[in-house]
Amino acid sequence: MSDSSQERYIVGYALAAKKEHSFIQPSLIEHSRQRGIDLVKLDPSKSLLEQGKLDCIIHKLYDVDWKQNLHEFREKCPGVPVIDSPEDIERLHNRVSMLEVITQLTFPVSDSERFGVPKQVVVMDSGVLSGGGALGELNFPVIAKPLDADGSAKSHKMFLIYDQEGMKILKAPIVLQEFVNHGGVIFKVYVVGDRVKCVRRRSLPDISEEKIGTSKGSLPFSQISNLTAQEDKNKEYGEDRSLEKVDMPPFSFLEELAKAMRKSMGLNLFNFDVIRDARDANRYLIIDINYFPGYAKMPSYEPMLTDFFWDMVTKKNHV
Ligand SMILES: O=P(O)(O)O[C@@H]1[C@@H](OP(=O)(O)O)[C@H](OP(=O)(O)O)[C@H](O)[C@H](OP(=O)(O)O)[C@H]1OP(=O)(O)O
Ligand SMILES: Nc1ncnc2c1ncn2[C@@H]1O[C@H](COP(=O)(O)OP(=O)(O)O)[C@@H](O)[C@H]1O
Ligand SMILES: [Mg+2]
Ligand SMILES: [Mg+2]
Structure with missing residues (x-):
């Protein structure tokens, strides 16, 4: 494959510095290089039309100038896959719009596994939060999530809210989502084109009826699934919470779900967080969908991404 007489392909990337650092690992560069694919850093401030031959573009930047730059490139070079379209990523x-994707899916469900989203409401006016009516038909405890999921640190700052008093800390616009006990484990399902990989990650522990009755106010948290194993141990939950012991959801179910989501959203690079209802082992709830997530944390990320680049530069399987 690395025969120098063979055509080489260029995948251009435009990423924030932190993302470039975590995603463009030497191991990925090398894996792709051996398949005849060179990963080339793009300069977002210069026209894409002046950055040499490109066979595919991947990106995670959202400013207006970048979107305009991409738009002009797509008009002039419609044959080059741009992964993915800013309108679809939006x-x-x-x-709210993120989880509407799930409620609108109509793929045939298996006899056993069912999927959905937790009950949620969006509150646009801070005044409503201090009054008693914000929850509608939701029950405490709820998780309060910033409406915007724009990648800022602020967009990951959440609160577990036990009662009306706890709501005082919140500011609109905010999404209130019913907390669902799920055994303290989330499943992160990574999608790379038509390839799917699921990993287990640590999540918030279940809340007993007793705790619900006695807990008050609110509890802030952020990016709980990124806790390192050591940080997790330090929390001393006093039970064996080893992730490996948790059964994975049936892979065929996750694969079907991922396929339907990919088609419906028109996106190739995303992951979604799934929890399994502690009261019904066949009920799965999707709580979060992320564009271009931290793939380097996924086992065998290099071959999966390289295979995807290959499909893109040879124009196969592009949604
Ligand atoms: O940085 P990482 O590797 O933790 O990746 C983040 C993701 O973690 P995950 O791969 O799901 O464990 C993270 O997923 P979660 O929202 O934590 O479920 C987001 O995708 C995050 O991007 P953004 O801040 O929402 O734009 C991702 O951040 P960026 O790498 O895009 O900055
Ligand atoms: N409805 C819910 N019930 C129980 N736990 C939840 C729920 N929603 C979120 N969580 C927990 O909060 C974490 C962060 O929520 P998430 O919506 O994934 O936000 P982020 O975009 O910051 O990852 C999840 O990984 C999970 O541990
Ligand atoms: Mg998440
Ligand atoms: Mg997220």
Whole structure:
């Protein structure tokens, strides 16, 4: 494959510095290089039309100038896949439109596994939060999530809210979502084109009826699934919470779900967080969908991404 007489392909990337650092690992560069694919850093401030031959573009930047730059490139070079379209990514930057994707899915469900989203409401006016009516038909405890999921640190700052008093800390616009006990484990399902991989991650522990009755106010948290194993141990939950012991959801179910989501959203690079209802082992709830997530944390990320780049530069399987 690395025969120098063979055509080489260029995948251009435009990423924030932190993302470039975590995603463009030497191991990925090398894996792709051996398949005849060179990963080339793009300069977002210069026209894409002046950055040499490109066979595919991947990106996670959202400013107006970048979108305009991409738009002009797509008009002039419609044959080059741009992964993905900014208009399609936009839907994932709002925690309401993000989960509407799931409620609108109609793929045939298996006899056993069912999927959905937790009950949620959006509150646009801070005044409503201090009054008693914000929850509608939701019950405490709820998780309060910023409506915007734009990648800022602020967009990951959440609160577990036990009672009306706890609501005082919140500011609109905010999404209130019913907390669902799920055994303290989330499943992160990574999608790379038509390839799917699921991993287990640590989540918030279940809340007993007793605790619900006695807990008051609110509890802030952020990016709980990124806790390191050591940080997690330090929390001393006093039970064996080893992730490996938790059964994975049936892979065929997740694969079908991922396929339907990919088609419906028109996106190739995303992951979604799934929890399994502690009261009904066949009920799965999707709580979050992320564009271009931290793939380097996924086992065998290099071959999966390289295979995807290959499909893109040879124009196969592009949604
Ligand atoms: O940085 P990482 O590797 O933790 O990746 C983040 C993701 O973690 P995950 O791969 O799901 O464990 C993270 O997923 P969660 O929202 O934590 O479920 C987001 O995708 C985050 O992007 P953004 O801040 O929402 O734009 C991702 O951040 P960026 O890498 O895009 O900055
Ligand atoms: N409805 C819910 N019930 C129980 N736990 C939840 C619920 N929603 C979120 N969580 C927990 O909060 C974490 C962060 O929520 P998430 O919506 O994934 O936000 P982020 O975009 O910051 O990852 C999840 O990984 C999970 O541990
Ligand atoms: Mg999440
Ligand atoms: Mg998220």
